[in-house]
Amino acid sequence: MIRSATDFHQDLLNSIRTAAAVERTFTGEAFVDEAGRRLTEAEEVDSLIQGHFEGTGLRNRRIGFDGFDFGDEDGHVVLAVSRFTNNDELQTLTESDAKRLFTQTLGFVEAVLKGKLTETLEETSIGYQVAAQLMEQRHRTFKIRIYLITNAKLSTRVKSFPSEELEGMTIEFHPWDINRFQKVEESRLGREEIDIDLREWAADGIPCLKAAITSASVETYLAALPGDVLAGVYRKYGARVLESNVRSFLSVRGNVNKGIRGTILQQPEMFLSFNNGITATATEVKTEIRRGETRLIGIRDLQIVNGGQTTASIFYASREDNEVDLAEVFVQTKLIVVSEEQEADIVPKISRFANTQNRISDADFFSNHKFHQRMEEKSRRILAPPQPGSHFQTKWFYERTRGQYLTEKSRLSPSMSRQFEVEYPRSQLITKTDAARYLVSWSQLPHVVSSGAQKNFIQFAREIDAEWTRNDEQFGDEYFRSLVAKGILFNGVRGRVLRTDWYRSSPGYLANIVAYTIAKLTQIAQTEYGDSSFDLDAIWAAQRVTNELWAAIEPIALAVRLVLTAEDRPVTNVTEWAKREKAWEQTKLLNVKEAKLADFVIAASASDGGHRAAKKEQRLLNGIEAQIVVNDRGSRYWSELRDFARRLRAVSPKELGILSVAVGETGRIVTEAQAMVLVALEARMTDAGFKPR
Structure with a gap:
């Protein structure tokens, strides 16, 4: 079912109102949070931090912003300005209003870059913090992207907002209205496609060779891509041209490779010989034949799946060193064109296989991990405890x-859609990035949580992947309930902090305060109560942070806020300070005597007993799930798989015996243990190329 813009707007509005009601905050603030989450998932920003500032700039003009992101892995800074209308009818934003909003944030940037703002603002204000950080990293920033986020629709008269140059920086304007948010949400990949015209950097295109066709759905092109073209593409589109797993890998390890830079400086003519090059995918390419030679002139939805560090290093070397000349630098490039229908499935596989020779681990490909499938299955089955007054x-x-x-909701009829929302309230939605925040905070790494969604997700992936490899049986029903309880605690603390007098009198840095509060809470439970753990079962049962629990936690929240905003902190910008491990080290030293947690912790031995029972339960559940899979496949499927395995001589006598049961030759039913063997065999044969007829 295709939703109209009006229906999408109403869904979004209901979500905003629900979030505002739950957190007892303003709908405008809830909208900035929601828009920031969507921009992060669309890979437009790393992690948009809400922060409202209004002031007066040059020539007494009104200036301001509503959010920012200094996740500058690609030399970009993001500022956001918001226009939210709490109206059931879809509103229209005129071109003049859009320009006025963009101009307010542009005015802020202008005042900062000309050094006219930090002198007049209070050092504790969010405006000063952002201005100081912008000045501090000015030397490594070449582009500022200003986002206008709104739940209105842009007037059809709006054509574009051209970029501007200011104090040596490029200023880009990106309007995101209700139509654009809807288009991205309903797209195949959840992000906007990139349409690159290579003639912007190479007027005649790039000579290329089309490899022999081996598949109707995949084409491969080989080329020697000029270094200045690759640098130009990265300059314009930034990390958006890096496949998400590669982007996460780089965000953790840094972008510049000294060896690559050395080759560019000292032997640029040998770069093609020395460097392994890049592998990239696209959904479409445009070519021209000139003088009998095929030339590549356009690429749609470019995603570099291997060679991200090469790409970034070439760009940074050319930008930061005047001696660098990319005229002799060429990069061997394999460009794989996949159909749009298969992109979501094939691109991650190409990325995985292209990176088998480097340090990118399975954790870097965590988005499709079985952990998420397990949590999805649990969430569709496990009921939350009934609440007082609810039937x-x-x-x-x-x-x-x-x-x-x-x-899933949009596929239902109106009545079934309402029933769906009763069963799964919007406030009880957990995304993968949400889970990452909850669990990494709980692991006492608030500085990683504060570093942005990408870096935090990689940490989350490493933790879960290691634990899953060690023993996946621990991820049973109890684990899911504890994950939800951690989410309730995280969001409950967030909502409670928002309503305190001390926060209302000086708002800001909410996300950092919450992450640090959760981390400090778990540390206190472990160190001050005899290696105890926090009682998550009680939170699951209550489905909320009670007044009594908040009374014990609030002193912790207030204490960590004082550490983050201390006048003697070594980093001016609070959000940047929160990313430093030293900030967490200082927080760990806090002695919060007012935090009385005795009633909210349980002995480690009691917790371990519950974990053992949960593993046994999950072991049983895994067997049942495997039986269901085996039965659903049918006897013909297992007969084909047996034939395939025999041809490969890759099946043991034990497996052949179980297969004879699965194909119905013995008259017996496959047991749970046998089903587990068959599922493992199926995975092995699938990797070897098995495809049922």
Whole structure:
């Protein structure tokens, strides 16, 4: 079912109102949070931080912003300005209003770059913090992207907002209205496609060779891509041209490779020989034949799946060193064109296989991990405890794929859609990035949580992948309930902080305060209460942070805020300070005597007993799930798989015996243990190329 813009607007508005009601905050603030989450998932920003500032700039003009992101892995800084209308009717934003909003944020940038703002603002204000950080990293920033986020629709008269140059920086304007948010949500990949015209850097295109066709759905092109073209593409589109797993890998390890830079400086003519080059995918390419030679002139939805560090290093070397000349630098390039229908499935596989020779681990490909499938299954089955005064029970919805909640809801009739939302309230949605925040905070790494969604997700992936490899049976029903409880605690603390007098009198840095509070809370439980753990079962049962629990936690929140905003902090910008491990080291030293947690912790031995029972339960559940899979496949499927395995001589006598049961030759039923063997065999044969007829 295709939703109209009006229906999408109403869904978004309801979501904003629900979030505002739950957190007792303003709908405008809830909208900035929601828009920031969507921009992060669309890979437009790393992690948009809400922060409202209004002031007066040059020539007494009104200036301001509503959010910012200094995740400058690609030399970009993001500022956002918001226009939210809490109206059931879809509103229109005129071109003049859009220009006025963009101009307010541009005015802020102008005042900062001309050094006219930090002198007049209070050092504790969010405006000063952002201005100081912008000045501090000015030397490594070449582009500022200003986003106008709105739940209105842009007037059809609006054509474009051309970029401007200011104090040696490029200023780009990106309007995101209700139509654009809807288009991205309903797209195949959850992000906007990139359409690159290579003639912008190479007037005649790039000579290329089309490899022999081996598949109707995949084409391959080989080329020697000029270094200045690759640098130009990266300069314009930034990390958006890096496949998400590669982007995460780079964000953790840094972008510049000294060896690559040395070759560019000292032997640029040998770069093609020395460097392994890049592998990239696209959904479409445009070519021209000139003088009998095929030339590449356009690429749609370019994603570099291997060679991200090469790309970034070439760009940074050319930008930061005047001696660098890319005229003799060429990069061997393999460009794989996949059909749009298969892009979501094939690109991650190409990325995985292209990176088998470098340090990118399985954790870097965590988005499709079985952990998410397990959590999704739990969320569709496990009921939350009934709440006082309610005659029905609800569930928590774990979103395994981006936009899954609204996609499933949109497929239903109006009456079934309402029933769906009763069963799975919007406030009980957990995305993968949400889970990452909850769990990494709980692991006492608040500085990693504060470093942005990309870096935090990689940490989350490493933790879960290691634990899953060690023993996946621990991820049972109890684990899911504890994950939800951690989410309730995280969001409950967030909502409670928002309502305190001390926060209202001096708002800001909410995300950092919450992450640090959760981390400090778990540290206190472990170190001051005899290696105890926090009682998550009680939170699951209550489905909220009670007044009594908040009374014990609030002193912790206030204490960590004082550490983050201390006048003697070594980093001016609070959000940047929160990313430093030293900030967490200082927080760990706090002695918060007012935090009385005795009633909210349990002995480690009691917790371990519950974990053992949960593993046994999950072991049984895994067997049942495997039986269901085996039965669903059918006897013909297992007969084909047996034939395939025999041809490869890759099946043991034990497996052949179980296969004879699965194909119905013995008259017996496959047991749970046998089903587990068959599922493992199926995975092995699938990797070897098995495809049922």
